[in-house]
Amino acid sequence: MKKRLLILLGVISCFIACKEQEKTQKKDKPNFIFLFADDYTYDAINALGNAEIKTPNLDRLVTTGTTFTNAYNMGAWNGAVCVASRSMIISGLSVWDAQKKYEAWKKDQDLEHTWGQYMKAAGYETYMGGKWHVTAKTQKVFDYVKNERPGMPKDRWDHAAMVKTFAELPKDINPATVMPLGYNRPKDEKDTLWNPADPTHGGYWEGGTHWSEVVKNDAVAFLDETKDREKPVFMYLAFNAPHDPRQAPQEFLDMYPLEQISLPKNWQEVYPDRVGIDNDYQLRDEALAPFPRTAYATKKHIQEYYALITHLDQQLGEIWKKVEETLDPKNTYIVFTADHGLAIGKHGLIGKQ
Template identity: 60%
Template structure:
């Protein structure tokens, strides 16, 4: 073989080899996954049929449970105000812990450090970002996300004027006037079975129907509109879909209310007419959430609020199902992760409470499901997480390096089994200067600082948190251990409240 022919064959072989290698590489390159974050408002962990609530219809959320992995113990970290959702969302968007996030909030108002928000971090990873629905965060949404439509406030506007009501409450303070008598329409109801002044399906009250279409349906339409555009793009997308439901005013179409006759609703195991420490923990008649139902609670009033709660969740479930169906139709579901959670839970009658400003699991614990490629189907994990771990998880899935300032952690190492324990040495919660909590090793310690009250619950044997063990001498050591752990967590969280004197008093009294 002459030299020229040999050179030609070598050159040809090299070209074929390189061509084959490039072709093979092209076939194995995997595009970044799409991530859809679906966020409910005021939805407790037990409000899904597939997770044990046989009274509620949630077929589409049930499918997420069946087709993905559920974290059964996902918690919010607390709040500096009665608007728990505002704190929860600020932590979610920033990745900061509850007391640490305030610096971010101040900077957001000055349009600073926006680049450190969730949406911007995903955008830096090459994602088209989209947001619709409830915001309630100090940063401007259109600076956090590239595509923004129908931004909603903290709650649908109704007849509750915060400034006016605060003024009225102060005016009657110290008098014999019952606060219930000055409540606007939609509150302190129903007084009895004949109380029909406010009906949750009546569109004349505005709320979720302001604009002519139920807000959950508007969000569904918004999401599908973006999916239609994303179908034609090769870019990965990140969707932040924040429903207002099932926050009050709990309005749903009549057909959904008809699914839940009051006679078919059962009272929670922890139901009581009035919680002993409601005023000392900041959950009295002056708290908007608690003013929704009459004091003391009645079985009928409680069941009515639960009925409306269930109806709004079932209506929400239908909208989620339609969004997922449209995602499937694009053919992109094989490379899409869906994360579903809520900003916190809600009492809905348990412990004599209606709102979410307590340390009981019904108020601080939310559902958390993740579905997508290589996610184990039907799995349930009981490791403690924070619901704000959703942010770090999405960064992990997107291949975006988690910045050092983010407190929360991806759950993917727990999902895939490489990590066997929680990332957290105890779950912390703080509400204003009125409540503190630690959950650890199947026990929960709750402190009401204003009255030096200490509560201890054995969560394994008493999941409804009914029996207080703190005054039982057999549990004194457990109380002290958890006190020490809680004080350590306070330091890590930059918690400004000193509770050490309460521990000293507890030991002196016990």
């Protein structure tokens, strides 16, 4: 009887020890907070040399972490570079192999070969919030999904309809005159039809709370909810910012007076090969500013771009603060990157296509 009791006690002790070891191993695994921006140019971080922009939290990442300054987007199989970029990130594959996954995910195939599923298999609680723009269904990739967003905030640009409109216009009518609100602007200093701080224009303001703040609020809530759980977390936080329409609260726009904004050194009024690359009015993100470019219009777009980035930076700082409150900061990796860059005035270009 004593022998059986000793054996039973030994089994229980071993079970408890194994459980404690398993618990310790889980806690030893690092947490990952992946911060993903949209249309973020390589030179829009103060600590990396741009003295005009205010990015205190990204500066902190630069000064306390590692920066990769020679990372490039591999390209795309279509004009929207972000779709291919995000498929590469989620699959871990190069561009053409990622395209195969992109097609498979449409049919709910190969979902186990996604970043979220890999992390889940490794013992992580996985979370996604914000922009997706990948064919795989988020609910089949992550444990938790909050406020999934489309490729960009709601826009008044119907590509097929606009191209048809341009084609049917008399030759003496400038296509720019029929563009929706928010495009071909500003024409001059008196053009105030579009106000990036006006919530009635929708876009990032749709729903009543700025989309960057929604991603941050959801992330902070999730960190509070999971702070006492045993599993490590993997959070994929994808912001639509600073993609157009570049809307931010007025206080952030006020940080960037036009007289303090410089034009890029390689700024041009017209990209010389515009016609050869079909860079005309129908190319949506190039149609945001008037043709030919003016110094005033370019500076306005840079101003709005910087304001949206600084607003985004504020949200990143609040997420970081919550990470330090709820997770072990010494055992947590915070990664910031973007799907691709943006011209935003360089070479007479505004967009990325």
